[in-house]
Every structure is written in C-alpha cells, then in structure tokens.
Amino acid sequence: MKISRKLLLIGGLASVLALSACGQAANKNGNTSGNGGAESFGKQVNYQIIGIDPGAGIMKATNEALKQYDLKDWTLIEGSGAAMTAMLDKSIKRQKPIIITGWTPHWMFTKYDLKFLDDPKKVYGDTEEIHTIARKGLKEDKSVAYEFLDRFEWTEGEMGEIMSAIQDGKDPEVAAKEWADSHSDRVDSWTKGLNPVNGESLKLSYVAWDSEIASTNLLKYVLESKLGYKVTALQVEAGPMWTGVASGDIDAMAAAWLPLTHADYWAKYKDQIQDLGTNMTGVRTGLVVPAYVDINSIEDLNK
C-alpha cells in the first residue's frame, strides 16, 4: 500500500497504478513457488508501457506498435510527460525495469543511460522534423512575428541546454532568458533587421512536453524582449494546440512533429494553417528502456 499511496502524488495515473501495484503483488506471490527468477521482461513490468498524455502522437504510434508487433498482453498507460519521467526516475533509482514512450530531444537522455528499442517494422518512422505552424493571415497581420517565426531554427543540443536547466530546477522563463542572453549571435540571426512592434499581443499554443516547454519559452522571450510583442503562451492538449491555430484563435505553435507523429493532425488541418517549415531536424520517438534492461527490440517484448 505504501507504493500506491506514493503514486497518488503523481496524479492522473494514480488509479491505474494502484491496480498495477496489486497486480505486481500477485505476481510476486506467484513467484515464491519459484521459477528461479527467470521472469520475462513483460512480467517484470506487469506488461505496462508507461505513456504520456492521450493526445500525443507517440501514444497513437504505440497503440499501433502493440497491434503490429502482436503485443496482446501489453497495456499502454496514459498519464503525462511529468508522470512518466517521475516513474522513470523512481525505477532507475532502484535499478528496476521500466518501459516508457520516449523521444529526443529530451533531458532524460542526458540524465540517464537509456536506449531506444529497435523498431524493425518502423512503426515510429524514421527521424522526424519539428515544424513551426502559423494561422492563416499572420503574415499580413503580424509580419514581424511571422518573419521571426519563419526564420527560427535551432538544434537538439541547443534545446537540450534549456531543457536541462529547467530540469535542474530553473523556472522555464528564466532558463529561456538565460539561454537567449548567452547566445545572442543565434538570437540575432533570427531577428536581424526586424523592427520591434509596440506591445501588440501574440498567442502561442504548446503542450507540456519538456521539449515544447523549452522551445515555446524561448520564442516567448525573444518575441517579447527583442520584438516588442506581448505574448500569451497557452498550455493545452495536443488537439487544441492544432485546432487553435487552424481556427485562427492562436497565432502560431512550434510543436508540429512531422511527418509521422502528428500525421493525423496534419491531415485534418493542413488546409487551414500555414506551415513555416522546420525549426529542428533529426528528432525521434519510440519505446525507451534503461540501458541496464536486457532487451533491445520491440520484438523482444513478446518473449
């Protein structure tokens, strides 16, 4: 019971986890009659993949992986990015097995020794790109912001610096400001020759994924401190993040993972938005385990 009470703190996952704690207890009892500890990886993690928010593209891809790899015994647990990393941290501290939905760039790959499971069926696609998406008409209405957002492009390493600072306890706005102030050459390359406006408002949408918390806070800081906008960064679910831009309520977002992760959203809204192209390339999603876990491929989950 101690386990399930602690997990209540994590929030959304609580009830599912309470069930899983009971399930594990039952397994343990079963094992005392002895199979010599040769428990399969699936059994050890109670056949649960620790996911994130249900609107995330990686959740859809993982449900597809369960089908394509015929993982009938497995369940994908919904939660949030924060709950997932809390569980990962806890498992790693105890050197316990765990499997999560993961992606790069993400600070977890800096902090822990992790590996993506091979995906021979390419359910999670190849490396992807993150695109910046604007509402139609932004170019005419807010041309300075539009031009900046259109130019904005950075690297995994750069985003990683902000993400790790936030993970180390810095407020996201402070982490973004400090990064921008110490990388003025980069900021200048995005803002060069643009004349600041006088306090016009601008709305960005994003989801509380660690990668997007970093990028959106950086955009907000640059738009406000260098270009004179008053920015509202609205934290929403993945669906509303896209719908907001499509309907014109939101000016832009920098969190479109394409071509695969957000393929559904793209298909639905592509005619109602404007794609400003990539802000990062070479990003990746998949199933992730600690390096000390003895499996290497999604196919191994069936053993």
Ligand code: PBE
């Ligand atoms: N992610 C991070 C998102 C996109 C950014 C991989 C968790 C998703 O799965 O939709």
